[in-house]
Amino acid sequence: QSALTQPASVSGSPGQPITISCTGTSSDVGIYNYVSWYQQHPGKAPKLMIYDVSNRPSGVPDRFSGSKSGNTASLSISGLQAEDEADYYCSSFTSSSTLVFGTGTKVTVL
């Protein structure tokens, strides 16, 4: 199972919106709505930010949102804040009954 494809890095100024893409196949992202997004700060465990494509767990700021079109899912941050600087990973359930993560995206706040 190959990793989902994400851009290596995305950057933006405080207050600006950014979007991170996550491209899979018709065996994972394309057929399941089990797409999640995780935020990971250096030296810390990942934190769930979005589940089932577009749902936010309790406590996650509403500036984070998720969507999906075809084989590509997206995570958007509507107004970037300094504390959003981190690595972000998408994941999807697959037709092989496994989980697959994305390659990861480093978000930099300029």
Added chain:
Amino acid sequence: EVQLVESGGGLVLPGGSLRLSCAASGFTFNTYEMNWVRQAPGKGLEWVSYIDASGTLMYYADSVKGRFSISRDNAKNSLYLQMNSLRAEDTAVYYCARQARTGWDLGYWGQGALVTVSS
């Protein structure tokens, strides 16, 4: 409060074995599916294995199939990962993670246990 605490990591020779444990608390352990996820130094996340709530259904990543074995003891609120025939490329921080009741999101993670495979 949900807590997941991994233990059992360390330095092991190539070809050796190691058993990781994950102690769970703060929730009804025997009603949740659990997973192991690893992260090699400076690299991304890689899903390793899944086990259902009763411990009867398991899935593995191709990279560990036949070498790693996931299990759980619901009476002890504990999750395990038996790792055999270890290779240098298995060097990583290993996280245990609790899956949602429905869906495949991992809502709670432990702090991780470092496994280093080296001679």
